Amino acid sequence: MNLKSTTCFSTRNNKPLSEYHSQVEAEGAAVFANSQYKLKLAPYHCERCGAWHLAPRNRQTPSTSCNICTDSTGHAKELYQTQKAAQQRAKIIRKEKGVQLVVYQCPYNNGWHLTKTAARRK
8 A cells, every 4th residue: 555654755846755664565666666657766764754665776875874973963974885875875965955065984883974074073
């Protein structure tokens, strides 16, 4: 069953995202979208709402919340698994929001962060 989220919205059109209760359910929806509409979508688990959503495969930048580093507002920084994933997320943010970000290796964990300045932040 395809439910619409009450908390998560598309960054492109601000419409509610479809939400799925499991990875298997989301993967099935991705296969259906690809076969019916030729959309290359991939599921991801949303840390905000706990449900699964779909996103274009080229936007997939796997990350988790860093348990040590915080941003300027005190929230946990995203920890990207690879430098390439962090660079892809920085490119997406630059294109969509006009914000130039720098990628740097986390000094505490195995992963990569983004920052607005060349100086590393914790």
